[in-house]
Amino acid sequence: MPSPRKPYTSNAVVEILEILWQQTRTGHGLSTRQIHDQLKSSLGEFAPAIRTIRNQLKTLDGSSFLGREIHKLDPKNSEDDASEMNGATDPQPGWRMSTFFDSAEARLLSDSLALSRIANDAMGDMVSRLNELVGGITLSNDYLTTTNARDQFNGEFLSTIRRLNDAISDNRAVTFHYMNYNEDGQLEPRTSASGAAPREYHVDPYQMVFKNGRYYLICALHGNEEARRIFCVDRITDIAISNDLFHPPKSRFDAIEYMRERPYPVTDDAVDIVMAARPTAFNYIFEWFDEPIITPEKNGVYKVTVKAPIKAAYWWALQYADAQVEIKKPPELRQQLKKAGVILAVKYKFTGTNHAAQQHHADQETA
Known part of the structure; x- marks a missing residue:
């Protein structure tokens, strides 16, 4: 009586795709032997022979799986492959799936979750799914939690x-x-x-x-x-x-x-806001306003024109009151800032005059 044949998996395409998805990326592949070893580790005696794996990989070559191209990197015989590996942080020839998101894109997506107002357990689930989606890229995002310190989350x-x-x-x-x-x-x-x-x-x-x-x-x-x-x-x-x-x-x-026209979320119409500013204020201007128009004037002062609602510009000007910026137009905004200045001076019992102005100027010069 003939001995029973040893059972094995003749078709392990799904398992091969899983290995390629999780462990390879643009510029970093796995050899057929490495893929075979991993299949033996997970499937044991049911793992297919290395020849079978080699034939299945050749069948997959050039195809795409959920938007990720399957290809064997051979830098010795292909200039394109050599160029791809030169751009990788840890180049390795062999079979790979192309990157779905590169590391910068994936990291930006995962870090942006920290801005959202969702509970930490929900965010953890989303980060885990994103990590699965990007496949063979390692993201150092285990630290992620909401950037808002409050525990009061809207479960809806x-x-x-x-x-x-x-x-x-x-x-x-x-x-x-x-x-x-x-x-x-x-x-x-x-x-x-x-x-x-x-x-x-x-x-x-x-x-x-x-x-x-x-x-x-x-x-x-x-x-x-x-x-x-x-x-x-x-x-x-x-x-x-x-x-x-x-x-x-x-x-x-x-x-x-x-x-972009609203440094703060208000629905008033955006109008031209004209201000005089020194270069020390440019960071605050470009970080808050879209496409400011800047033209040089005298004594190191620049004319800056931006579009924003008056209320939003008012809040911004108060926030950066210690910057070297003066609102010139519209008159309505200047009047509102004058009124705010008087209210603050009275409320905080401000009595300084020239000395305070001189100290402020010195602080700006050293900032």
Whole structure:
């Protein structure tokens, strides 16, 4: 009686794809022997012969799996392969899947999660899935946690984003309640004018964007394109997609451009803001305003023109009051800043004059 044949897996394509996905990347491959050794480690006696693996890899050569190209790196016989490996941090010939995200792209995506207002366990799950998606890239993102120190998270945050995304795609209005912080740092519903019940908002959602580390919904009150509103997505609760359709804004709405013109999320129209500034203030200007126009004037002073709502420019000017910047136009903004200066001087009992100005100038020169 013939001895029974040893069972083995003649087709291990799925296992081979898994190894390539998890352990290879652009410029870094595995030899057929290395792949065979790993299959033997995981499948034991059911592992296919190395000849079978070699034939299956040749069949896969040049194909793509979920957007990642499969190819054998051979730098001795291919200039393209040699160039690819020269650009890798840890080059290694052999079979590889091309990179889905490179390390910089993947790291940027994972770090951006820290800006969101989601609980740490939910973020941990998302980071783990991202790490699985990028495959053979090692990301040093185990440290990731939310950058916001508060433990008060809106458990509806992700479902809110999902519903808003669906509503934006289908041009449907939404209704929701909006939360405010109380004196204990707890979120509670914003009430109606009478204070008897939570206020319900009925809005036409245009887009969601990040700004200054916060995630905002840009929208308009339903049926009134001129009544623009901006809400923090993490403070939206009880959201529901309405049956009411809305028409997109008459002029093409660019959410990114809209927020770039607003150093702070306010819905007032952007106007020309003209200021006089020294180079020590350029960092503050370029980090907060989109496309400032700068022209040199006398004595090392520059004329700077930006577009922003007056209220946003007012807050910015107060924030950087100790920078070498003076708002020149519009007059309305100058008047508001003068009033704020008087209020602050009275409130904090300011009595210094020339000495304070001289000290401020010295501080700016050494900054």
